[in-house]
Amino acid sequence: MMINKRLIATVAESQKYIAGNVASQWVSLCSNVVIMGSIAAFVGKRSRFYYEFARWLRYSDR
Numbered sequence: 001m002m003i004n005k006r007l008i009a010t011v012a013e014s015q016k017y018i019a020g021n022v023a024s025q026w027v028s029l030c031s032n033v034v035i036m037g038s039i040a041a042f043v044g045k046r047s048r049f050y051y052e053f054a055r056w057l058r059y060s061d062r
Helices: 005-010 011-058
Strands: none
Touching: 005 011
16 A cells, blocks of 8 residues: 555644554564464474374385
């Protein structure tokens, strides 16, 4: 969403709220990136563990 600079200039009191909103959106975006990276790493480790475990089960009978 683009910010209309003329609209902000007419209502000067709203600048701090707009800046706070933008800052909170950036914090939210960064935290979402960190959370998704953590979930991906967790799933990757789990899938690797299950792959190794299944391989061990398959070859342990020989």
